[in-house]
Amino acid sequence: MESRIAPEIEPGILDNRFTELLGNLRDSFTTAEAVREALQLGISESSVKRFLRDGGRGFVKKKSHGCYRKI
Numbered sequence: 001m002e003s004r005i006a007p008e009i010e011p012g013i014l015d016n017r018f019t020e021l022l023g024n025l026r027d028s029f030t031t032a033e034a035v036r037e038a039l040q041l042g043i044s045e046s047s048v049k050r051f052l053r054d055g056g057r058g059f060v061k062k063k064s065h066g067c068y069r070k071i
Contacts, residue, residue, distance in 0.1 A: 014057055017043050022059060028069045 014022070024037050031052060038048035052060060052068055060068050 014059065017041055018051060018057075021048070022056070022070060025070070028063065028067065031066045031068070034068070 021034070021038055021041055021043060024041075025034060031049065034048050034052060035045050039045065051057070052062070055061070056068070056071075059071055061071050063069050
C-alpha cells in the first residue's frame with residue numbers, strides 16, 4: 001500500500017518555500033513576523049509554526065518565547 005504521508009525532509013535541507021521565507025526574514029524575528037511572511041508565500045500558519053518548533057531544520061534557533069534567530 002502506498003503511503004500518502006509526505007516524506008520527511010532531512011535536517012539541513014530546505015525546500016524552495018522555506019528558503020524564500022528565511023531569505024525574507026531579518027536575522028532575528030518573531031513567530032508573528034514569520035507567519036505573516038509565510039502567508040504571503042502561500043505557506044500555512046501551521047506549517048511555519050511546525051517548522052519553527054522543529055528548529056527550522058537546523059537553520060533557526062529559538063532565543064526566547066516567540067523569538068527566533070537564523071543560524
